[in-house]
Amino acid sequence: MRFVHAVAVLVVLAAAAMPLAATADVMRYVFPANLSLTITPIGSWSTDKGGALKAVIQSRVGTLRQVEIFFECSPDLTVHPTRSTVREIAENAVESVPVVVGKGPGRPDEMGSWVRMRVRYLPDFEAVAKRIGDPTSFPVAYERQRLIDINARNQKKAAPYTSATRFFIH
Secondary structure: OHHHHHHHHHHHHHHHHHHHHHHOOOOOOOOOOOEEEEEEEEEEEEOOOEEEEEEEEEEOOOOEEEEEEEEEEOOOEEEEOOEEEEEEEOOOOEEEEEEEEEEOOOOOEOOEEEEEEEEEEEOOHHHHHHHHOOOOOOOOHHHHHHHHHHHHHHHHHOOOEEEEEEEEEO
């Protein structure tokens, strides 16, 4: 009798765990990328002498506004400029910023020698809403609505977004 009771308890526990197992495969939609960021070297490069970089920002969804661009680097390097601003970048337009990198006073950190570009901007909330509202690209109504609600809250707060990339120097 105890064996039958134990089997029944196991069956009940297994049935209770099934919904948890099924939810492990749930996919969540993410927002489309508002921009792309790249940093590429220009000309000859040396960790001893530095060189020039080209930092590129491309708008992918709508017009980005109040774009602030920050450059940081590892302690063994210096970077100029450390900050730049762009009023707006239209959809598919490219903004390039030349960056000069020199030898710094320190040593490479645990990640080595690097330059980071961080971009803070206001996305085009209307263009994002139009993109995520497309049932062809976002067919699951609940997930589509979740993104629409988040976008509306961010628009109401005029919440800036931030993206970043690093260029590692070998």
